[in-house]
Amino acid sequence: MRDKGEFLFTSESVSEGHPDKVADRISDTVLDAYLAADPEARVACETMVTTNRIILAGEVRGPEGVNETLEHAVREAVRDIGYDQKGFSWRHAEFHNYLHEQSADIAVGVDSAGNKDEGAGDQGIMFGFATRETPSLMPAPLHYAHGILHRINTLRKAGDARARGLLPDAKSQVTLRYIDGKPVGATSVVISTQHEENLTQPEIREELTAIVKDVLPEGWMCPDEGFYTNPTGIFVIGGPDGDAGLTGRKIIVDTYGGAAPHGGGAFSGKDPTKVDRSAAYACRYLAKNIVAAGLADSCTLQISYAIGVSHPLSVYVDLHGTARDVEEAKLEAVLRQVMDLTPRGIRKHLRLNRPIYGTTSAYGHFGRTPDDARDDFTWERTDLAATLANAFGR
CATH class of the missing domain: 3.30.300.10 (GMP Synthetase; Chain A, domain 3)
Structure with missing residues (x-):
């Protein structure tokens, strides 16, 4: 990113209900289960989610009993995200576990032995x-793109009327204007969010307008013509039922x-x-x-x-x-x-x-x-x- 002159810069975020993020959450849930049982466990878990299916694959090394607990842990993670829909539900999605033992060739290269120190798990x-740019020392466009979705998610899970009818799958995109390398305001904001069928697009826009204004600094809200909400016009079918999700995308x-x-x-699912x-x-x-x-x-x-x-x-x-x-x-x-x-x-x-x-x-x-x-x-x-x-x- 340039540090001088005037320019626009854009970053996007996706919610925890986005199909790829559902897969990331499941892979990290598997990782947490193994590390809770053994801090030295090895995990490289990939997840695919699609219409009422959850598929695990990859390599693990750890206590044998952990594998038997994974289905429950994974379903609880999906439940926490908020999926109990006809096309993808924590209750009845099919669960397939194809995790297997870690490659012995990788273990030889990575594990410490004798005078050999532990090596990196990969090049x-x-x-x-x-x-x-921000108090968190993060780039401002991403900071606010994350902040918008995190705020929507918090209100949704709390049952707050300010996110009435909004469902787990969502994406945001924030474009900021920079002058002399410093962000000064938004020129456009894009939000696509899954919603209940009876919610109208004007109602969604009203809810999202209030949320974005609450997240952005005062005076940073983009012009009305630069604020795009559900540009396709409707977003009822979403999550893994609307699009397959994969770890690390x-x-x-x-x-x-x-x-x-x-x-x-990528990060998720890796020890x-x-x-x-x-x-x-x-x-x-x-x-x-x-x-x-x-x-x-x-x-x-x-x-x-x-x-x-x-x-x-x-x-x-x-x-x-x-x-x-x-x-x-x-x-x-x-x-x-x-x-x-x-x-x-x-x-x-x-x-x-x-x-x-x-x-x-x-x-x-x-x-x-x-x-x-x-x-x-x-x-x-x-x-x-x-x-x-x-x-x-x-």
Whole structure:
């Protein structure tokens, strides 16, 4: 994203009832079940959902009894999302479980043994990003796209009249105008939301207008001609009944809304030995702490790994010309000193070997507020900011 001039930038979000997000939630529910039984469990779970069918596939390694509990856990997750419809219901959707034992070849490369340290679960590049555009240090278009859907979902689940007749499947898209690199207001907002058949489109528009105005900063609401609600005219059939869902198809929604690079790896359903998840969390953690420490106003960070190799092959930092007397090359060296970036080091530092992943599967893995009681979203904490500031004499 440019840091000067005037331009428009757009990001989208999808609700927890979107078919792909239903699949993500189920995959992370499976992961949580295994980690609750054994913190060292290995999980790579893919889910497909379609009309009244839920299909699990992938590789696992953990206590045998967990597999027997998965159907109940998955149905409860679907129930929590809100699906009890004719075409997709937590009660009567067919459940198929094709999970099998993890490949022995992968285990040999990843597990520690003798003098060999634990290696990365795969090769890959991971990115982290942070910017001062919002209090959460996230890009503003994605921040508000998530916020709109999260607000709709909260009202819907509470039975609030302000979301009367709205159903779980929804998408949002927010376009913001930037001047000199700073967001100043929305030029358009698009919301498509599943709804009950008896709800009219003018009624839906009225409800959504109030919700969007409540989420956006004062004075940021787009012009009426730039506000699109259910552009197709009707959205009664939705969720997995309207479109099949697969784990890992919303990786830009999960990360930075297109405002920063993405290494290509999905997150949901993968245990934290898979660095395309855990190292992406570490990258966000480091980037956010760099900005929180006052070292820069914007930061992109990349780390790369090779399968079976414990230490990262490279650490790269780009401060986008916003650095405050900080050399990026020195910062790259400091990051290796302040955090152990091996797979095991990341898991220990961020306490990732716990059943904390179900809540990550919708409304973004980044920019969330950690809950002290659940001790979740540890990668969103800024507890390393003081250490980084001290390293540069701040």
